[in-house]
Amino acid sequence: AQKITQTQPGMFVQEKEAVTLDCTYDTSDPSYGLFWYKQPSSGEMIFLIYQGSYDQQNATEGRYSLNFQKARKSANLVISASQLGDSAMYFCAMRELIKAAGNKLTFGGGTRVLVKP
Amino acid sequence: GAVVSQHPSRVICKSGTSVKIECRSLDFQATTMFWYRQFPKQSLMLMATSNEGSKATYEQGVEKDKFLINHASLTLSTLTVTSAHPEDSSFYICSAGGRDTEAFFGQGTRLTVV
Numbered sequence: 001a002q003k004i005t006q007t008q009p010g011m012f013v014q015e016k017e018a019v020t021l022d023c024t025y026d027t028s029d030p031s032y033g034l035f036w037y038k039q040p041s042s043g044e045m046i047f048l049i050y051q052g053s054y055d056q057q058n059a060t061e062g063r064y065s066l067n068f069q070k071a072r073k074s075a076n077l078v079i080s081a082s083q084l085g086d087s088a089m090y091f092c093a094m095r096e097l098i099k100a101a102g103n104k105l106t107f108g109g110g111t112r113v114l115v116k117p
Numbered sequence: 118g119a120v121v122s123q124h125p126s127r128v129i130c131k132s133g134t135s136v137k138i139e140c141r142s143l144d145f146q147a148t149t150m151f152w153y154r155q156f157p158k159q160s161l162m163l164m165a166t167s168n169e170g171s172k173a174t175y176e177q178g179v180e181k182d183k184f185l186i187n188h189a190s191l192t193l194s195t196l197t198v199t200s201a202h203p204e205d206s207s208f209y210i211c212s213a214g215g216r217d218t219e220a221f222f223g224q225g226t227r228l229t230v231v
Contacts, residue, residue: 033217033218035220037222042224043208044224044225045210045222047221050218091160091161095217097217103149103214103217104163105161105163105212109159109160110159110160
């Protein structure tokens with residue numbers, strides 16, 4: 001079974017509007033962390049935001065916020081006020097902190113976002 | 118924030134030759150580093166976990182004799198693609214992080230085998 005699922009392979013968003021990228025995960029580990037990365041065409045992986053499984057509040061970093069619904073096992077990324085520079089691939093990833101050895105990250109399939117002027 | 122540096126960013130090599138890719142943690146010590154591979158329009162797939170001072174742990178289906186990993190110091194891990202073939206052409210990227218909440222990536226290496 002997929003551990004990280006991103007159901008939207010690609011999406012368009014109008015500049016200055018908000019966009020929500022879906023991410024659902026599957027784990028039996030009680031302690032885990034969820035990451036979102038942005039990957040522009042250059043290939044670099046840019047860290048956006050982190051949510052720990054025990055965090056009481058949803059994580060926010062500037063225009064990025066994470067809608068963490070633990071019972072539903074979802075960790076959707078919300079980008080507010082989209083900019084042309086937000087056009088990129090976005091990956092959701094999970095780190096299982098107890099059961100998995102070595103703190104490795106498991107990635108979803110990614111969502112390509114194209115911001116239209 | 119912590120920085121992970123990867124070199125080279127691009128490399129073209131002839132089929133049958135070997136290529137070494139370096140991954141350095143610049144301002145922190147990394148006992149563990151991770152090597153990923155990414156084919157075009159696909160996600161990152163973990164190849165192996167590099168452990169300082171001991172053998173790397175390879176994911177299922179990854180040939181350890183083809184993808185040699187050495188983690189000789191707390192700041193450097195190397196991935197050597199031995200006897201490269203065109204099907205090894207891909208984007209290789211390393212990551213490291215000092216804490217559970219961190220995972221920093223190198224810039225990636227685009228390998229083309231001709």
